[in-house]
Amino acid sequence: MNENKKNDDICTIQKTHPNSIQKVKKEKINEEIILELSETFKVFGDPTRVKIMNILSIEELCVCDISEILNLSQSAVSHQLRILRNKNLVRYKKVGKQAYYSLSDKHVVQILKIGVEHVTE
Template identity: 60%
Template sequence: MKNVEKNQEEDMCSIKEIHTDSIKKAKEQLEDEETYQLLAETFKIFGNTTRLKIMSLLSVEDLCVCDLCEAMDMSQSAISHQLRTLRAQNLVKYKKEGKQARYSLADKHVVEILKIGIEHVLE
């Protein structure tokens, strides 16, 4: 219990001094509430290991649903469900090729988010 209290104390200021200029500068960089809501929803999508694996596979190669099923050893309905979620958040896109749909990541930002996240957890 004492360690918890000690850790809480470390997170607090021991004196109260407001740095008005710093606060103003930082607040000027805040986006509007809707932007943060959309960002939070996007990060929720990244909170699922299956979706992360799908995006990781797609960061290497465009794949159809059958390819993803084989690579992940999952059913087509399970993969399709996750792809719908990813498409709804504009993280993946697809292109019809005959009777198949080939999926790819929506843009380079998705690749960068994945790459930075993996680098961070491996530090």
């Protein structure tokens, strides 16, 4: 490997840019929000939860329907839905003896769409 290309991706001198540093420090997201966002993104790290959010972006469904579509037990689906609910990514309404789930808001749909765009570019 050419030695010049080996360190191509790092600074070869120590020189900071105070104006840029000051601007970024002033405008960056605060630590509390960073931690909450990180926890939310962890929820997106599970393929089953992403599948659930994907199908709920198409239509509101009861747990039985989600279970059938994903070929999972109702218990497994309920467990994943609880995690999604805890992060306010899905909500449910009770109709008789069934619980119907939907995505909490349009932000969740947007996150999914942007994620799909990113990985399919």
